[in-house]
Amino acid sequence: MFDKKNIQQAIDRLKQQFGDSLSTSPSVLEQHGHTTTRLPNQAPDAVIFVQNVYDVVNIMKVCNQLECPVIAFGTGSSLEGHVNAPFGGISIDMRKLDQVLAVNNEDLDVIVQPGITREALNMHLRDSGLFFPIDPGANASIGGMAATRASGTNAVRYGTMKDNILGMQVVMADGSLVRVGGRSRKSSAGYDLTRLFIGSEGTLGIITELTLRLHVVPEVISGGICSFPSIRAACDAVIMTVQMGIPLARIELLDPLQVRACNKYSNLDLPEEPLLLVEFHGSAETVKDDVVRFGEVCTEFTQSPFRWSTNTEKRNKLWKARHDAYWAALALLPGAVGSATDVCVPISRLAECVEATIADINQNGLTAPIVGHVGDGNFHVLPLTMPDDDEMQDKISAFSNRLIKRALSMGGTSTGEHGIGQGKRGYLREEMGTAVDLMAGIKASFDPKNILNPGKLFS
């Protein structure tokens, strides 16, 4: 499909241009193949550390001419093999493109380069009274988050990456520079190319600049926890909360096993029952009202009290524990590796989907804690296995397959926030049907030589 000689020729030519910024050292190559999943590492043939957009333009021009695969690399925290190089080629490391180019306070927007991480961006914004809300588990790069249409714990209030990008600059396969979207809050001018690039997983172009929506840091943040006798009771409480229009900022479900994991890992003493962890954002008055109303909802579904706090330290400890859920889960089985999943279903089917999944876990003797962004109907199961336990890995693959089929049968999606990458390619057509042919048509139009991140999504 791709000619190794051509790839080598592209590397040789780019080496002249980039010198030491182009690396073929085995350790660098391996770092840029994917490392945080069960998928095998497939290293690129070279890595180029770019300094500016024109570096990207130059790389694309050479690679397009010589039909050399190109993979954009942010922090390498994606979970479905997005940065693997199954056909070799060049990985473009974007981490030095990490500048904030403009903060527009009055417009609540910011222009950034793609290599900046979400934490670095919020650090930069810390004195502005504004923040960027999307918070996937990892401290991912903004470019990578855009490319995978990422979200996180507060999507129920602030939306996902698709809702928080106003415009972009993109380098196309042939090296041409394109601007899509803009800075106005809304526009009806032409096709929505911004949202087409969001979630395109590096297969349509290389994002080199983004204009992001910012949000006002709430005057008051109040959070709390409540235990429930069953998953269904917890989910029903979420549904009623949403239907009452109580404005949730975050609402996370932990199953009893995940609670136990967090207790151990983060030194907490939460009851090992289904747990909802909630947060409200607003003024002192509005948050107080939200908390009272949510507490009333809880009394309908549990005898456990809703314990809330505006104490920042306590709240941060809880949310830190939630953000560490992945590590806490791994610590359940020292030395184990996890296979993250992220199905999402209509919220009315959530209880049924989670309950069936727990039954499946128990029936098959898996160790697999669950955390869910339940306001969106999205939940993660993390089945654990020792790296050398092939039998368990097979069991987990079969379990993941059943989990995705279960979500699809309920009108859900195979991936709420991680993306398709390599890991879920087998499900895209089952989920999207002939829409995949339309995607392939767009891909062929934008990247006729299929050099942009080949082997991902449907290609």
Place this chain on the structure above:
Amino acid sequence: MFDKKNIQQAIDRLKQQFGDSLSTSPSVLEQHGHTTTRLPNQAPDAVIFVQNVYDVVNIMKVCNQLECPVIAFGTGSSLEGHVNAPFGGISIDMRKLDQVLAVNNEDLDVIVQPGITREALNMHLRDSGLFFPIDPGANASIGGMAATRASGTNAVRYGTMKDNILGMQVVMADGSLVRVGGRSRKSSAGYDLTRLFIGSEGTLGIITELTLRLHVVPEVISGGICSFPSIRAACDAVIMTVQMGIPLARIELLDPLQVRACNKYSNLDLPEEPLLLVEFHGSAETVKDDVVRFGEVCTEFTQSPFRWSTNTEKRNKLWKARHDAYWAALALLPGAVGSATDVCVPISRLAECVEATIADINQNGLTAPIVGHVGDGNFHVLPLTMPDDDEMQDKISAFSNRLIKRALSMGGTSTGEHGIGQGKRGYLREEMGTAVDLMAGIKASFDPKNILNPGKLFS
């Protein structure tokens, strides 16, 4: 470009199939050319009133084979000539596809056919405690609103059509049926085709079913008005409100001329100064807090009081007056016609843009009231002219051109919510640059014979 003989052959063939549901009566044809703008009516050669999705499939199969243009028609309330037939062909009247197929209360979504109007949908939902918030001036069809990426007065809180459609069924140019998106709240599975079709103005496919997000009818709606000494003072109040994180549901600016028009038309006695009309949605407690805080903001920028009310009758009267602003404006000059504009700029540039525009209006002796969805930076100017006043029409065209250039120079867009259609084709490349070539590539891939609404957008 299109062969009249082929078009006639398509009509003859479809006549056999559709009988009386296919009309070539001159009055029906004229109705289906565009009527609510300054653009000349360009009638199609036939209109087919479809009953179901398979009618649409059958039409597309015949028209694709014979290369006959096809234009989807909702209510005909679009403002940029979207439903004109510059190359003739067939208009598909979707108004009988007006069913609500499912209301999913727990999931806050609804599945509808495209011909239902926004008012009919909300009437259907009236006992559910849920509503669909997008409210363009006209009682447009949901399909048309999706096709033009419409919005309205409460986009600042609920977003635009792009934020409120989860999935669609679409008939493609070749008659194939495709589903895009789904029912889950979020998904990272593949390219975001849903948002690609939203705003595609009937050029990529015919939307035959939509899954919409619904919102909870707020427990309390409170609104109010406040006059300001200048446009800038009013805009500054909006910016400060947004920066304080006060959750506005609606915030509309009326310039003094529009206030005068509304006073006359709706029998009100508002001071003829720049006016903000605001609305808050929430619980009794939260709305009270929002109102107090907004009132405090106002005192920074005006000596006029912020007058608010939870009285439904009074509030409805005010918002009715706002929704009738278009008719009120026309009544300023009996017999006149208006040329609606809808630029949108980053909110930090809004005062400057509106002030420069008013100066332009005055300098050129135009009668042109202004209303703005100022939370989004979007505003409408409606220059009036008598239908036979060619000189004034030329002045207005030149004015509209300057207005769009002004908005673009401020990082804005030529169209915040009406779309490009025929009327703004000349500005699309100026605004979007080479991104238009990417759009054309998608169009060629989806509709290689260019039969879907030709002559609109960039084609």
